[in-house]
Amino acid sequence: MRVVLTGGGTGGHIYPALAIAEQLKADKPDTEFLYVGGKRGLENTIVPATGMRFETLDITGFRRSLSADNIKTVLRFLRGVQASSELLEKFKPDVVIGTGGYVCGPVVYAAHKLRIPTLIHEQNAIPGLTNRFLSRYVNTVAVSFDGTQDQFPKARRVMYSGNPRATTVHSADAAEGFRLLGLPQETPVVLVVGGSIGAKAINEAMLQMVPDIVRMPDVHFVYVTGKRYYEEAKRTLEEAPWVTPSNLHVLPYVERMPEVLAASTLVVSRAGASFLAEVTSLGIPAVLIPSPNVTNNHQEVNARALEEDGAAIVILERELGGESLFAAVEAVMRDEYLRTRMAERSAELGKPDSAVVIATELRKLAVRAQAIRRGVL
Template sequence: MRVVLTGGGTGGHIYPAVAVGRQLEREEPGTELLYIGTGRGLESRIVPELGIPFEAVDITGFRRKLSLENVKTVVRFVRGVSRAKQLLRRFKPDAVVGTGGYVCGPVVYAAAKLGIPTLIHEQNVDPGLTNRFLSRYADVIAVSFRESLERFGRHGRVLHTGNPCATNVLQADKTRGYASVGVPADAPIVLIVGGSRGARAINDAVVDMAGKLHSMPDIHFVFVTGDADYDRTDTRLRERGNIPPNLHVIRYLNNMPEVLAASSLVVSRSGASFLAEFTALGIPTILIPSPNVTGNHQEPNARSLADEGAAVMMLERDLSGDALYREISAIIEDPGKLRRMGEAARTLSMPQSAEVIAAELRKLAGKR
């Protein structure tokens, strides 16, 4: 089977596409993949490192107000469609999978115009602008959250599949996770992470509460600052002094699924792919949605888990070192609450997501 994957800008778009591709490779060893992204997005670095052939299309996103830049974006879109058609004709895929981000637009649109079966996956509760546009051209729409089903109106085939990242994380080796962060096997871990680039507000709250962590010596706090904010955060911690030995400060994790598998509680943003991994593993979470993302889409994601008792949601405006410490201690020091939240998270998981999407792609390819 030959499949084109497309989606970019953030890991939240890239990793679900890769998860679908890896699932197809597991099920059909002769599968050939091609990833089409932009030369400026994270995908241009991440995808080649994963050993997947990569091609670039030049495209930028629309601004949400009238501007000359939007006129230029229309021109880039038309050129992007032309470039995508060239790549698709050359590769001859059986199907195209789009996972969001503006690069998806010209690629999935071009595939639809060439009569190639298409499937788009929406990770968030509230669909992004690109997937809303593509919904009129895609053969199948897959969504991570049940609440998203109604967001696509009368489209003939909208499926609640969950997020394919959930399938991948279940194969993670937690023993390697413990070893990679220098924590004894089976010790309780509170993982604090603000995403691949980090989150300054979360980092500042952890710095402010660091002195209190001496009171929980048996709990290991794995604090991932993100590459961009590591130096500033590390300096602030050292200026405060008295860094507790159970606080492990890390710049970046390249084995996040393994460390997640070893964690007892996670504090993070509420990107959809991360949430899929938490629920698949049954990990309680404290979610701090980013207020800086398009359409504030992380808050509905977080609220979806909080309403089911799987997470506690804290808005960034309410975040402080004292507030975060109170929430962490209230959960980690109450085994019953920790267990109930984990069970609630697991009931929301869809660990077969990648398999379901792979099966749908085979159906589409067979109808061609």
């Protein structure tokens, strides 16, 4: 099978696409891929590192208010459709997959016009603008959160698939996570992470609560500052009037996050959809601080979905501080019944077969399209 993947801007769009590719490759090693990304997104560094063929389009998103820039965006979209059509006609894919971001628009729309089977995947509980637009043209819309299927009323087919990143991390080795952290197996671990570049609000709250963690000496705290904030956090700890507790591990970044996640007892993080898919795939309780700086406040909606099912505690950023964060962490870590119940609810929300479900749907679309071309259907 020949497959075009498109998704860009943030890791939340890119990693699900790569997880789908990984599953398709595992099923059929001779599968060929082309990834089409934007010129400015993280895909420009992440995708080439995989060795996958990579092409880019010059595309930007619409402003939500009236703006002359939107005229330029329309022109870029039309040029993007033309460029995408040329790429697709040359590569001749059996199916095209879009996982979000502006670059998906022209690629998936061009595939629709060329009658190539298409699928889009929506990671968040509130769909992005691009996926809303594309939903009326594609063969299948796959959603990460069960119950959000009605967000796409004009779609031909909507299926609950979960997020394919869940499949990637589900088999992560907890023992290896403990080894990477230099900790004995079964050590209770609280992982505090704000993403690859970090989250200022989470960092500030974590630094405020550091003096309190000595009250939980049997719990090890792994504090991932993000590369942007590491030096500042290290300097704050060095200049503090108290000694940094021995049960605190401060890192700028974690290369092998799935293994560290698998070793974690509780996660404190933002509420990005892909990361939540990983957390629930492993059945980990969470304290979630959704970012308020995202479109449609979708991270809070993501977080509330876990909270309503008993898998997470949500702290809004305006309510976040060292005291509120420590109180939430302590409540979970000191109550084994609560922690076990949250872990069970998290695992029930997890969809570890997500990539398999999506790969199966893609093969069905490709086979049906081939049958139609041959006149069988």
